[in-house]
Amino acid sequence: MAPQTETAVWNALTGVPDPEIPAVNIVEMGMVRGVSLDGDTVTVRFTPTFSGCPALQVIRDGIRDALSPLGFDSVEVETVISPPWSTDDITAPARTKLETYGVAPPSPAQEQTLFMALEPEAVRCPRCGSYDTRLTASFGSALCKRMHVCNACREPFEGMKSV
Amino acid sequence: MSELTPEHRAALIARLTALADDELLLSHRLAEWTGHAPILEEDIALANIAQDELGHAIGWLELRRTLDGSDPDALAYRRAPDEFTNAALTELPKGDWAFTMLRQYLYDAWEALWQDAAKASLYVPLAQVSALTLREERFHFQHTGLWVERLSLGTPESERRMRAALTALWPYALGLFWPLDGEADAIAAGLLPDPSGVKSRWLELVTGHLSRLGLTPPEEQPVARGAHTEHLAPLLEEFQRVARQHPEAVSW
The missing domain is CATH 3.30.300.130 (Fe-S cluster assembly (FSCA))
Structure with missing residues (x-):
């Protein structure tokens, strides 16, 4: 060959x-x-x-x-584990694909402090685009995801954790 | 860095094994909630956390493999109870929801702070694995910290259960910081974190948080790491059963 x-x-x-x-x-x-x-x-x-x-x-x-x-x-x-994978490594086209698929793409990874803000950056609803959303569960169907709900369109959706 | 001395290598192997043993057993205890947690979201959360801890165990055992060629599966599935060097904290039965959440909270704080210190290890592979796992531990600590607050400030019944859990768990939690034999030189050489330094940060963090919730830990002596309860053997009997029954199996 x-x-x-x-x-x-x-x-x-x-x-x-x-x-x-x-x-x-x-x-x-x-x-x-x-x-x-x-x-x-x-x-x-x-x-x-x-x-x-x-x-x-x-x-x-x-x-x-x-x-x-x-x-x-x-x-x-x-x-290869160093430097660790970060959600910031996800390309822009892939972020669009994630949103189309129904998964909110991750926010920019914050500085890696030991303790996280309890109210992280607003997550945009992948269905209607509203930022009026809230986190409903810190963990989801896969290790990389969390659960949210949109207050505007009332739909639950998954979002990727930022790491 | 220069070549590890045999003593430093042995100290790293002992510490990696102790870390992995804690993660494996706690992961198993968390998994016992699968299908039984009070609400679906928490069932999922504990399954996630269990999976993360199992991933960390794999990380520590794979690192050990690079030091002595040991087989992670053999260490997990074919050692006897007295060969496990976990802190007894992680082998205790899952208890009620307050016990589960408080144990996980106390453990997550230790794990996160130990890994945070280990990021500075001069043994670069350990620093690298610690940087990776710490990112996941932060999500656990956020989650369990909130549950500790909810239960402490919730109803008289939830507060009573939290107090009982704290009394029961505290001497076992202190056992996490028990130094390992032969570790002192590796600590002095900057290869491993000093458990007593981690303990100071942990005490400040945990007792500070708990006191704001009206909880005071009891005055207790730590339970030594490696001193096991009657609960370990039955746990391992279940955990290792499939692997022992099918030693020839290469995948599950």
């Missing part, structure tokens, strides 16, 4: 969805720190989002499945 380019690898990786939020892929979520090609081996530098996220293994498998058809003998997924 013809040697693959780095661009081809990146393109293939954009086909790997975030299993918790399949509307976005791992590249635009900022989970891929880099790729390197060495002969028939490709190494993907992958950064986990939340340390206990059960999707991590699924994503690692997804990376291998996406890159195997490119003809590499070996697909290595290297875990």
